[in-house]
Structures are given as structure tokens and as C-alpha cells.
Amino acid sequence: xxxxxxxxxxxxxxxxxxxxxxxxxxxxxxxxxxxxxxxxxxxxxxxxxxxxxxxxxxxxxxxxxxxxxxxxxxxxxxxxxxxxxxxxxxxxxxxxxxxxxxxxxxxxxxxxxxxxxxxxxxxxxxxxxxxxxxxxxxxxxxxxxxxxxxxxxxxxxxxxxxxxxxxxxxxxxxxxxxxxxxxxxxxxxxxxxxxxxxxxxxxxxxxxxxxxxxxxxxxxxxxxxxxxxxxxxxxxxxxxxxxxxxxxxxxxxxxxxxxxxxxxxxxxxxxxxxxxxx
Amino acid sequence: xxxxxxxxxxxxxxxxxxxxxxxxxxxxxxxxxxxxxxxxxxxxxxxxxxxxxxxxxxxxxxxxxxxxxxxxxxxxxxxxxxxxxxxxxxxxxxxxxxxxxxxxxxxxxxxxxxxxxxxxxxxxxxxxxxxxxxxxxxxxxxxxxxxxxxxxxxxxxxxxxxxxxxxxxxxxxxxxxxxxxxxxxxxxxxxxxxxxxxxxxxxxxxxxxxxxxxxxxx
Ligand SMILES: Nc1ncnc2c1ncn2[C@@H]1O[C@H](COP(=O)(O)OP(=O)(O)OP(=O)(O)O)[C@@H](O)[C@H]1O
Ligand SMILES: [Mg+2]
Numbered sequence: 001x002x003x004x005x006x007x008x009x010x011x012x013x014x015x016x017x018x019x020x021x022x023x024x025x026x027x028x029x030x031x032x033x034x035x036x037x038x039x040x041x042x043x044x045x046x047x048x049x050x051x052x053x054x055x056x057x058x059x060x061x062x063x064x065x066x067x068x069x070x071x072x073x074x075x076x077x078x079x080x081x082x083x084x085x086x087x088x089x090x091x092x093x094x095x096x097x098x099x100x101x102x103x104x105x106x107x108x109x110x111x112x113x114x115x116x117x118x119x120x121x122x123x124x125x126x127x128x129x130x131x132x133x134x135x136x137x138x139x140x141x142x143x144x145x146x147x148x149x150x151x152x153x154x155x156x157x158x159x160x161x162x163x164x165x166x167x168x169x170x171x172x173x174x175x176x177x178x179x180x181x182x183x184x185x186x187x188x189x190x191x192x193x194x195x196x197x198x199x200x201x202x203x204x205x206x207x208x209x210x211x212x213x214x215x216x217x218x219x220x221x222x223x224x225x226x227x228x229x230x231x232x233x234x235x236x237x238x239x240x241x242x243x244x245x246x247x248x249x250x251x252x253x254x255x256x257x258x259x260x261x262x263x264x265x266x267x268x269x270x271x272x273x274x275x276x277x278x
Numbered sequence: 279x280x281x282x283x284x285x286x287x288x289x290x291x292x293x294x295x296x297x298x299x300x301x302x303x304x305x306x307x308x309x310x311x312x313x314x315x316x317x318x319x320x321x322x323x324x325x326x327x328x329x330x331x332x333x334x335x336x337x338x339x340x341x342x343x344x345x346x347x348x349x350x351x352x353x354x355x356x357x358x359x360x361x362x363x364x365x366x367x368x369x370x371x372x373x374x375x376x377x378x379x380x381x382x383x384x385x386x387x388x389x390x391x392x393x394x395x396x397x398x399x400x401x402x403x404x405x406x407x408x409x410x411x412x413x414x415x416x417x418x419x420x421x422x423x424x425x426x427x428x429x430x431x432x433x434x435x436x437x438x439x440x441x442x443x444x445x446x447x448x449x450x451x452x453x454x455x456x457x458x459x460x461x462x463x464x465x466x467x468x469x470x471x472x473x474x475x476x477x478x479x480x481x482x483x484x485x486x487x488x489x490x491x492x493x494x495x496x
Contacts, residue, residue: 086391
């Protein structure tokens with residue numbers, strides 16, 4: 001479990017990135033922090049692995065204040081994926097994936113055989129293992145970034161806009177991969193994005209942030225969609241653009257879900273165990 | 279040509295002396311420049327003062343320096359040690375700004391990513407920052423090597439044996455072949471060192487020469 005307890009961050013130049021933020025994240029839960037640029041998402045994420053130390057309040061993992069933990073060891077126990085993949089350009093794909101296990105003292109050979117498996121887990125051809133990051137596409141680099149974060153089998157995975165720099169098709173692919181991996185591995189994930197659709201897709205719980213790390217609303221995607229707390233949330237989730245207002249039309253005996261523009265969004269199935277099918 | 283053939287021994291010993299005076303300052307200046315450059319990068323205010331200081335060092339005329347140094351070092355004026363020390367100073371003047379620029383150019387995002395993976399600070403310096411600065415450091419090293427090889431010749435004026443002595447002696451005695459051999463060997467030595475550095479860099483930094491594959495898809 002990760003707990004933010006009234007944390008705040010004021011950078012040395014006087015910028016207050018986070019005013020007063022509290023949140024509990026259960027083990028095996030995927031929480032998405034979503035908000036506009038500069039709302040303090042990265043700052044909050046980095047407090048978990050001590051890349052940023054809070055100016056006020058504390059962050060605790062399983063009840064233990066991270067301020068009392070050795071930052072280097074803490075970071076080796078937490079997977080971290082960032083936007084531009086952050087791969088080391090001078091290391092092959094394989095050596096990038098083995099980074100953390102090797103830092104933790106696992107033998108290179110053992111780490112490598114596990115790394116090859118991981119490449120498959122994230123949907124990469126192991127034949128790419130010998131390449132350097134610059135010889136991969138952006139999407140492939142992100143997959144390597146995910147594989148690297150998983151390599152030491154951490155309980156916690158921090159992801160800072162990991163799919164922000166790839167095109168929409170590749171992004172959708174990576175998101176599905178992420179869902180599949182989470183179903184298998186049940187990590188505690190803190191995921192940062194400014195894409196609300198991505199947040200709703202990947203988050204068990206979504207935390208919507210205003211500038212200053214102020215929570216505008218938090219809850220499951222369903223809760224947020226069902227009852228947006230205010231206009232900020234409503235506009236952020238697109239409720240007022242009509243893209244999320246769907247209605248049902250009956251066509252040839254089937255119930256079709258249609259969006260505000262009249263485009264078909266899907267077919268409505270009766271609830272499981274509900275009324276008998278026609 | 280006959281002069282050359284008759285004096286191969288002399289050429290060989292001058293060449294060797296030249297190499298022995300050039301290599302230590304190149305290595306010393308290169309190795310010492312790294313921690314100094316790192317210090318400059320960590321302490322921002324040091325940068326302006328030290329890079330300016332380094333520039334000033336380079337402005338010290340070399341001949342007077344060669345003459346003054348023995349007073350400090352307690353060496354004789356003809357000692358090759360003077361040359362080594364003086365050229366290390368010049369080498370630092372050249373290499374410190376170049377190394378500090380090389381370190382500064384390493385992507386902050388990549389370094390932060392390395393920190394996030396759990397590299398300890400020194401580990402990160404040796405295993406990430408330094409290799410990534412490698413190509414730019416090599417560029418600096420090449421200039422350092424060539425400039426040092428050519429500066430060693432100045433010692434010839436003071437009578438410290440080196441290829442430089444060949445042109446001094448050649449001038450005084452009017453032997454054209456001797457002058458030319460001195461010049462040709464100096465240039466050849468500089469080119470050879472440069473080539474060795476380039477080849478060494480290829481082996482040490484294999485990732486730096488892989489062409490980017492653009493337009494690939496996930
Ligand atoms: N090292 C720093 N020094 C000073 N100010 C900083 C620093 N890092 C971030 N900030 C400021 O803190 C605020 C929050 O930054 P943060 O990076 O946490 O936002 P973010 O939500 O991740 O934004 P984005 O979506 O653009 O990544 C911004 O105003 C930013 O300029
Ligand atoms: Mg950010």
C-alpha cells in the first residue's frame with residue numbers, strides 16, 4: 001500500500017507544485033493520476049521513489065515512511081517507466097532490460113535469460129535484444145521500457161506518461177498490452193497521463209488533478225462519469241462535448257448504442273443473468 | 279634522402295623522445311580533466327571561473343613557461359619533465375572546457391532515468407554519464423593529442439631532445455632533409471595518434487556509430 005499523507009512540494013525556486021495532497025493506493029491497485037500539464041503529477045509520482053522529497057507531509061509504503069529508506073535501494077525495488085522511454089542509449093536492448101537485476105547483484109547470465117522472456121511478455125521479438133535503443137521505433141522503445149521496469153519483479157510500478165510519445169494506433173496496442181500484463185502480474189501501479197480515455201481504460205481508480213496537485217475528483221471511472229463533481233471535471237472527461245453521452249436505439253431487434261452525433265458505438269448486451277435473450 | 283638514411287638512428291631516438299614527452303601529458307590532461315569537469319558541472323558557479331581560468335592558462339606563452347617551470351620544479355632546464363608538466367597544463371586548459379561541455383550535453387532525462395532505475399551517484403557517473411559523454415570527449419581528446427604532439431617541438435629550442443630539435447638543428451646547420459624529416463615525422467606522429475584514438479573510440483563506443491533506424495513501427 002502507498003499512502004500520501006498531506007504531502008506538499010515547493011521547489012527551491014519557489015514554485016509550489018503540490019499544495020496538500022492525500023491519497024491511499026491499495027496493493028495490486030492501478031491508480032491513474034490525470035490532469036493538465038503542470039498539475040504536479042510527475043512531482044507526486046517521483047515522491048514515491050524519492051526522486052523528489054516532499055517539503056511537507058510524508059509518503060509511506062506499507063506503513064513505512066520512504067524518507068527513512070535508502071533511496072538507491074528503494075528505487076531498485078520499484079519499476080519506473082517514463083515518457084521518452086529513458087533507455088540508456090549506450091546499452092543494447094537486452095542490457096537495458098537487465099539493468100536493475102544486475103544493479104541488485106543478479107548474475108548477468110541469469111538476468112539475461114529472464115530478460116529474453118520479458119521481451120516476449122511485452123510483445124517484442126527477442127531478435128531485437130542485440131539492438132541499441134536508437135535502432136528501435138518509439139513504440140518498441142516503450143515496450144523495452146516496460147520490460148525493464150518489470151525485470152526485477154517489483155511490487156510497485158510507476159509510469160509517467162509512458163505512451164505519450166507514440167502514435168494513437170501504437171498507443172492503443174500498448175494500452176491493451178498493459179491491461180493484459182496487469183491481469184497476469186497484479187502490480188500496484190501508479191500511472192500518470194493527461195489522456196482521460198487512457199485513464200479510464202487503465203485505472204481501477206482515477207484521480208483528477210487541478211494545478212497545485214488539488215484533487216478535483218477521484219473514484220472509479222464509472223463513478224466519475226456518473227457524477228462529475230463540477231464543471232472542471234465535466235469538461236475534462238468530455239461530458240459536455242457529447243462524446244460520452246450515449247443513447248440506445250433499436251435496430252432490427254438489436255439494441256445499438258449510439259453517441260450524440262448518431263454514430264454507432266456498439267451493441268448493448270442484456271446484463272448477464274438478466275432477462276432471457278430474444 | 280641520403281641524410282635520412284645515414285641518420286636513421288638519430289631520427290628514431292628523437293621520435294622516441296618525442297613520443298615519451300607527448301603521451302604522458304595527453305593522458306594526464308585527459309584523465310585529470312574528467313573529475314575537474316564533473317566538479318564544474320556539479321557546482322555551477324565554478325564553471326565560469328574555471329573555464330575562464332583555463333582559457334587564461336592557454337594564453338601563457340609556452341617558451342617562458344618552459345623556462346620558468348624548472349625554478350618551481352627544481353629540475354634542470356633541459357629536463358623532459360618540464361615539458362611534461364607544461365604540456366599537462368596546456369592540455370588541461372584545452373580539455374577542461376571541452377570535457378565540461380561534453381558532460382553538460384548528456385541528456386538530463388537519460389540521467390534521471392538512470393537514477394530512477396537505482397544507479398548510485400558514482401555508479402551513474404562511471405557507467406552512464408561518462409560513456410554517454412564519450413563521443414564528445416573523444417573529439418576533445420583528438421584536439422588535445424594533436425596539439426600536444428606539436429607543442430612538444432617547442433622544447434627543441436631549449437635543447438630538450440625531440441623532433442623539434444631536428445628543425446632547430448637543421449636550420450642552424452642548413453640541412454634541408456633534417457628540417458623536413460622533423461616536420462614530416464611530427465605530422466605523421468600526430469596523424470597516427472589521431473587514428474589510434476578514432477579506432478579506440480570505435481571499439482570502446484560501438485553504440486555511437488550505429489545508424490538510426492527511422493520510420494520503424496512497433
Ligand atoms: N525541478 C523543478 N524546479 C522547479 N519547478 C519545478 C520543478 N519540477 C517541476 N516544477 C514545477 O512544478 C509544477 C508541477 O510540475 P510537474 O512536472 O509535477 O507537472 P506534471 O503534472 O507532471 O506536468 P506535465 O503533464 O507537463 O508532465 C510545474 O509548475 C513545474 O514547472
Ligand atoms: Mg509530468
